[in-house]
């Protein structure tokens with residue numbers, strides 16, 4: 001099996017008055033690979049292993065037009081010599097997004113389906129059937145959760161943190177973090193979606209029954225909804241870059257860092273708390289912005 005040539009994950013410390021000079025570490029999984037960013041690789045790797053074990057050579061999955069998961073799957077399949085199929089939500093647009101153009105370049109076969117059909121995942125699996133290994137949208141499964149649990153291993157002495165904060169889409173990553181976090185650690189998720197009411201119960205579905213730790217999830221940092229990026233968010237991303245040189249994306253990580261700043265202002269954390277932010281990349285999503293919107 002060839003490999004992805006992953007870069008080492010570094011932990012950077014940020015210290016700035018925008019975070020009231022709290023000591024905050026950032027686990028930069030965004031730097032592991034230029035295409036397969038952050039948690040997407042961790043969530044995919046066991047699926048790929050499993051598909052290979054089962055002798056399947058095609059991975060099929062689901063996602064939207066800007067999906068980091070679709071892009072990561074296309075790229076990883078190319079590297080591991082597998083075929084990939086992407087079932088894409090919504091009618092085919094006249095102009096494909098950067099994400100989908102890139103996925104296609106990596107050899108992914110794209111099938112566009114209406115939102116209505118997209119919601120019937122089981123029907124779609126039967127329809128496309130063939131001999132694909134199916135990966136759920138966003139890598140949501142026990143394999144995805146177990147892969148995501150490895151994220152914390154990238155960090156030196158992860159036990160020293162009192163709080164681990166990450167962004168949530170499907171909740172697969174936070175489930176993985178909860179799976180390996182210690183008793184004294186609080187794992188906090190910042191949902192990128194507006195009123196994603198089933199998120200907590202989805203997270204619990206991925207955890208073994210003896211481990212039903214209630215996740216702490218904040219639902220009020222979506223800035224208007226999934227992928228919505230009003231000017232306040234763009235200003236925040238530029239300020240964050242200027243102050244601590246951390247690049248963020250419009251869908252997940254910008255809202256994650258904003259939430260930490262806001263929770264600090266609300267005195268959610270105590271001065272002795274040791275906070276770890278998991279930065280999962282997703283920076284390719286910024287390509288959908290007009291040029292020069294961001295200063296990084």
Ligand SMILES: *Cc1c(COP(=O)(O)O)cnc(C)c1O
Pocket residue numbers: 038039040068069138167168169170171172173174249252253279280281282283
């Ligand atoms: C996909 C993604 C997430 C969400 O991960 P889930 O496991 O679906 O909750 C968070 N941040 C970034 C940058 C992502 O690409």
